[in-house]
Amino acid sequence: MITSRRLAAAMSALAMVAGGMVSAAVINAAPAFADHCDPAGHPEQRTQDQPSQDGQDQPPQDAQDQPSRSDQGQPPQGGGALAPPSDPGDDPQSTADPQDPADRRGTGARNSDPRASQDPGTPDQGSPRDPRASQEPGEARSPQNPGNPQSPGDPQNPGERQNPGDPRNPGRPEAEPTGSGQQGDGRRARPTRSPSPSPSPSATQDDDCADLGPFVADFVDIRTVQPGGNLLAGLRSGSRGTFVSQCGTNGNRHNNPDNFIVAPGVSNGAHHLHDYVGNLSTDAFSTDQSLAAAGTTCRLSDRSTYFWPVLRNRKVDANLGDPDGNVGQVLRPRQAVMQFRGNAAGRVSEMPRFLRMITGDAKAATNGGANARAAWTCTGFTNRVTTKYPLCPRGSLVVRVLDFPSCWDGQNTDSANHRTHVVFPGQGGGCPQGTRAIPQLRMILTYSVPQGPSYALDAFPEQLHNPVTDHADFANVMPDRLMSFVVGCINRGRRC
Template sequence: MSETSTRVSRLALGAVLGACLVNGVSGPAGAAEVPLSQQRLVAASSAERGDLSPSAAVDGRTNTRWSSKFSDPQWLQVDLGSVRPIKKIVINWERAYASAYTIQVSNGSGEWQTLKSAAGINGVQTLDVSTSGRYVRLHATKRATQWGVSLWEFQVFGAGTTTTPSPTPSPSPSPSAKPTPTPTPTKPTNNPTPTPTKPATSATPTTPAGDLPKGPVPPGAVRVAEFVAECPFTHRLPDDPIVMPGLPGGSHMHSFMGNETTNASTNLGSLLKGSSTCDPKVDLSSYWVPTLYNGDTPVEPSSATFYYLGEGVREELAAQTRSFPQGLRVVAGNAKATAADGMSSARWSCLHAGHVGASKNFVTCPAGTKLETYLDFPHCWNGKDLDSADHKSHMSYPSGNACPATHPVVVPKLRMVLRYTINGDPSAFRLSSGPGYTMHGDFFNAWPEAELERRIRDCIRPKVKCGPDGTA
């Protein structure tokens, strides 16, 4: 028998054994125990390729898998939708398993409790637990191979879970059929067109799916769906933890706002442990833009306001606005724009000099005024990825006052407004990325989940204008 035939036979046998261990083969026919995690929102620290995305780990299929990038540590996290009792976790590892990992749980407060510390295996591993939580995370601290961390399925089971969620595809009745001949482990590929993965349909409604919690409208409230964070400039570095993670000095110069710890090695964990200049202080997110120069002198924003808005979609869809997941990375603008045209999202104007008008490039502001810029971030999310290979494909702008079917989850529209104490002839002005039309912004979400959800409930969904404290 050839090596390839042996490989396929072993995969098929492993799929059969995995199905037997997870779903059982004895007992009367009936509803199989469906994992709480199946088809739920899922996120990961990374994905090796587009066709090895985290959603494959919770799709109920044993011939699709998630695989991370080739570095330590890595993590996979599933959102059960609400706090649920949890009794068992089943991991169907691929051969590139984690030799050391922990299972963590959170109820959404941002605090993680470690349930188990274990070593993975080449096969199906069952962990008995007794706890409750909304978010369950596999945190792999060490890979067993040179490849990424890879698994076929990550399943979380609750007490007496037998009802199939809606919609949920039935598990494949015969995993012994020929598996998809995906090479394992896979080497990096230069294929520019990865196979797209199907969206996590059960938790990403494309149309209103019942009322979400909505706060009251206080007497005299201004009816604008908005809350804000004022986040002054913190520091300047040639780093970009989204586009060039782990490469200090690898980027053009950036001006950072909000979290004071941001650098090339920043991740969600480091942000949550950091401190912030924001009002409110609970916003530990990081925001950054290319540094503005007047000649060779850097000019930093004198103020930086980040508006979170419920606009751009129909009112009934805005009422379905959901929170950003922690760790979501969003990029707006085009650092590679070559002209002040449709490829640029920049907008420059003058504070208190509306007659000057707005432009995609720098404008001449009268004496006594300030140069200002604002940038709107995309606010339709695909419901499954915290980032994407180009750092943009997981997000989209609305079209026709609705989010596209490919990006069905409405999240708050982030608007960045920066003001600079500079005016006059702009001929010496430049950004570290180039002319004014290359203006772009980055957002790394580290809001505490409860604080962000409160603001969306009390400000965005009921259309109430709120201040930094999240009240009218």
């Protein structure tokens, strides 16, 4: 009897030990990589938030460039509506959807980014209107381009709607923001009102992704941002017209990590994925000749190339093998507006064909804010502008606004630093001596993002997905006749 009891006790002890080992194995199991790198689950914040200052010195060759705007809702001068409404009878681009063919030069594993699943589009949560956005008078009809036919290799894609109407619905949402902004212990992280150009996370040994970014401090509830002038309000003086080149939202999934402007001939020269609209052939090896011969997703034979770093949903396990840490599901813009605006001080002149331009600084987190141009906001709150990722209320969408320089030196289509040949206007809107005003390109990108601080830009690894690194690139490949029409619309105060 005693022997049986001892045997039973020994068996019970062995069972307890085995159970403990199983529990320990479950507890120590590693979480999915993307979820593990979700900033919402990591309250660690940057220990040194160094806001960029408006008076910051700039490199000698970039003396005219404006520094990054602060997070106080002080936007640049002028602008247009978030989605410029059009009259089907007058809008030269209202007859058909943009062309987003799947078959193009440069298609392949590198362009389609097989490691990242594209977001097919999330249900529309509504897009509150900014009631203060100004309406611009006048519209014009399209020019005829008999000498610039559309590329025969550029078929229509009736499945994609281009910028369908004005997404700005009346009213301002007052519900909870898309992100709770709470830290891991349940306490709400205090949003800050200054950008964080210098990454310095406080990592722990238990956090494999503590140094990957972004961090909770990189996000801000848009309702806590100091209001200022309306970022998307129209110009009140000078050449007040606008022209929108309707190019789609990259429905054909033209993506690659190249940048033929900054790193020509270098595959993966950007170390982050770009979204492209317009020219179908753009990659690391693009030339003036290849761009001019390619098809386009834009109407009116605009073969220009427009591109920017993608935004990703960090809650989704995708692209996990990326060596640069750009993980998550690519978010396709709900709307992409390529708008050309005027100059507050006077008329604009035609920009030369094959002019190359960049805006922002992809390495602003380590370079400082001299060339940073990040501007983030939410629909319904466009009088509040920040250099952080905005947390928008329910029913409001995230908006990226990327303004390009518009004072050209009159001679060069590029420069060694890709900046000095075309610079930003001064505070009053006038161009520096020795330059002339050309149409200013403004990209307005609108997204439906996951709730909470769980989305991020693709970026160079050392930039830690800091939102101040937002940037974009452009090369003008419009036919000369179309560029003349654009300038005419702008100088006559029309909306085309």
